[in-house]
Amino acid sequence: MLAHSSFQNAPHHHAGAFLRNSETPSAFSPTPVQPVTFFPAGAEIYADGEFAEAIYQVEYGAVRVYRLLADGRRQISAFHLAGEIFGFEADRAHHFFAEAIVSTSLRRFRLAAGADISRDLLPLALRSLMRAQDHLLVLGRHTAIERVAAFLIDMAERQGESGHVDLPMSRTDIGDYLGLTIETVSRVFSRLKERKIIRLTNSRSVEILKWDALRQMGE
């Protein structure tokens, strides 16, 4: 699956990866080398209800974190790309499912009981909170095209703003992240193509042609 995607071929991120996303350089750096685990596409990283014993940093690949309703409706609360850290919870249990979207490698950081980890964790938690709050605005008050625009801008910014955006996730994933159906996502992509705002090399690879138009919609 997705053998062409740059996500699988991305350079591995080692110690310095914490510097991405402007996270504090000191975070966790004093701890010895942490174990790295590989997950094939679709593999479960953790499940709702499990004991939350570690947090994770994406070495390469991509992760989706989501909740399910009884009737199968799914809300993806976040995607995590190379360098990003996820998996902290308010209590010691997970309240989400996390899965590898593509072949993914994760570095685990155990939550040592005694250590004063809060100094390192707080900025990460606050950043995560900020992202969730940004997403609230999108889900609560944006139209379909604005949601997709905001999503593409976000993905582009997290990939270096080169104008070329890799989408490791399916249209269904995007829909479940944006509170839309797969059909609506697809139609919005088509509308953005028509208007020459984006170009699709293939369905998982987007080129942004008109940043200003996109930003105007995505706010």
Place this chain on the structure above:
Amino acid sequence: MLAHSSFQNAPHHHAGAFLRNSETPSAFSPTPVQPVTFFPAGAEIYADGEFAEAIYQVEYGAVRVYRLLADGRRQISAFHLAGEIFGFEADRAHHFFAEAIVSTSLRRFRLAAGADISRDLLPLALRSLMRAQDHLLVLGRHTAIERVAAFLIDMAERQGESGHVDLPMSRTDIGDYLGLTIETVSRVFSRLKERKIIRLTNSRSVEILKWDALRQMGE
């Protein structure tokens, strides 16, 4: 405005208020008495872009925290009731507006630069994150009636689950919190009344008659 509401007449919460919401009792307790400020209904507590120099605990009253889009669309990201703490940000600037909904008194906690405040702040930030993530599911994947049900359950649980729920906020506020219009909120309230799931003493005071039915919808 709302002179009848129990929110204005609620007993003041002093030092022990941190124990509400099962927040860590140690949080901030060693610090000397903190200044308390009064805000009349509608008063601004802080604005988007301001320097974030303190966090706040509601003594009595209620607060709405929100963002605005250029065209006036508003997303309320959270309401805060007596005992609850709000106002932390990922960086040192506010990215939201905060306003008193009714007559409100707040205790300010300055964010002392040197002090190791992260130990106290982390659990609060994580709780806030959890609430934002819960809300993401509601906005992304719930219908109008499910959103209102989830909202009422949440408000009831935060007010002691007595079955009597005070709503200090307007229908417009509720709509802007749930990603709905005021008309839809009003119609859903009417539908819940018809089905005898709730009863309205007045428009700001709800009695929950069928918890199970409400929980089933609100998940």
Place this chain on the structure above:
DNA sequence: CGAATAGTTGACCGATGTCAATGAAGGTGG
């Protein structure tokens, strides 16, 4: 090469939004 999976597109439907009228409640000034 063929089957399975993912994505796109079209026709139609329905939930929620918009616009408008009416009703209820609270605050203010006479």
Place this chain on the structure above:
DNA sequence: CCACCTTCATTGACATCGGTCAACTATTCG
């Protein structure tokens, strides 16, 4: 204390965006 006025809430009629159902196309994998 009452009457008016303003604000908030409710309700109805209609419009619209996005969802549903379905057919078709493209891509990937075996």
